[in-house]
Amino acid sequence: MQSESSAAPGVLLVEAFYGGSHKQLIDLLQENISCSVCTLPAKKWHWRARTAALHFSQTITTCPSHRVLFCSSVLNLCELVALRPDLARLKKVLYFHENQLVYPVRKDQERDFQYGYNQILSCLVSDVVVFNSAFNMDSFLSSISSFMKKIPDHRPKDLDQLIRPKCVVLYYPVQFPDVSREHDKDPELFFSTLIKLKERRLDFHLSVLGETFTDPPEIFPEARRLLDRHILNWGFLPSKDDYLKVLCEADVVVSTAKHEFFGVAMLEAVHCGCYPLCPNALVYPEIFPAEYLYSTPEQLCKRLQSLCRRPDVARRHVVKVDTSSFSWSSLKERYETLLAAQRP
Structure with a gap:
């Protein structure tokens, strides 16, 4: 789904999982800033994380007034800006509602490496990385090194040091939704x-x-x-x-x-x-x-x-x-x- 405010939109809001707190934040921002909004329904989270970038690369319209791209970490932002170089020039803001490096799974062997890896790649291409709490930020940054050790060889190093200077904590604005x-x-x-x-x-x-x-x-x-x-x-x-x-x-x-x-x-x-x-x-x-x-x-x-x-x-x-x-x-x-x- 794509919608646009009446004034020339300066901000592009992209949400690959438009439901719950993700939806509430996008709706709140849309009410208060001049923006374009592109979303996918909150269904089949794993497939959204895997494939939303390709979908958005084909459906986001080119808009010369866009200056900022805001998305949640469900989206593989690295893939999107590679597929759409016109979006790469924007100020890219990545928002973490949660992070996949410490998201609980019943057994660590069940953790799909790709989801956390995608979030790390998205951080590397972002200009600003926003976390909704210090706990979210610290748990993500402190887990990158051990997470990357899952790679059998030729492991990249010091990724947390590249990402940390971009990071800020900005609390989620509470709006009294259902839970x-x-x-x-x-x-x-x-x-x-x-x-x-x-x-x-x-x-x-x-x-x-x-x-x-x-x-x-x-x-x-x-x-x-x-x-x-x-x-x-x-x-x-x-x-x-x-x-x-x-x-x-x-x-x-x-x-x-x-x-x-x-x-x-x-x-x-x-x-x-x-x-x-x-x-x-x-x-x-x-x-x-x-x-x-x-x-x-x-x-x-x-x-x-x-x-x-x-x-x-x-x-x-x-x-x-x-x-x-x-x-x-x-x-x-x-x-x-x-x-x-x-x-x-």
Whole structure:
């Protein structure tokens, strides 16, 4: 899909996986800057990562007013600018919602080398590389050397030193979207903890929100059966207002993520008044003070047990996170500077 603002567009936004937080960021930028937008639907992620560059090389129209190209790291930018030399002259901004060097897989042997390799190549041809958190940036840069050792011989060296000077951290502007349920969020820990609370005859109510994609974890139907009398909401809600209403009525929000590079859903819930409990890992220590972090499943269970017995503690608590600092109004000027035509 390609669309264009009425004024001569200075920015070309390209999104190979136009869904979820990727879509929300593109839509937000489109509302606020003069731009052209080219997207592909958020389906078959692996094929988008492999083939989107060739598609866009044939569908992006030539526009003499373009000065900046902005894309997410799903796209192989190296391939695109090789196929379209007219795009190579633009200021190229690569945005990392997540990185494939540390994205969790069940076994490291299952990690497809090509996806991480494509992201490294894209960084090398970019002028600016943007990460949505310091954790995302540091985990990517620190993993490049070991990742490239998978190459059997004639390995390139010092790629992190070439990429690092281009890198900046720019937080994702939170817009209160719906959230997703995926295997990398460790639902097993989440539900096993709640089942323990039930076995201890503690009183609580549960909302599990978001879209269910193909092949949901097996624990979902079993947990829904075992926790049935505690469930208030389950699954995708029909509107953003419904979603926000549930967040505003909740007392506690829990993350059991095994992977998280920013954590939009947790910040949305905190913005709506929820008391957060997050792993003491990944991006969370960057955003949340230590009092909201747990290090073991036992710690999580103990914290939830206490809050079940004293829900007034969560209800009266003012969370020590300034969510306004992650809003578009706070970040707008930095995004506008990023998308200005001047090269770094």
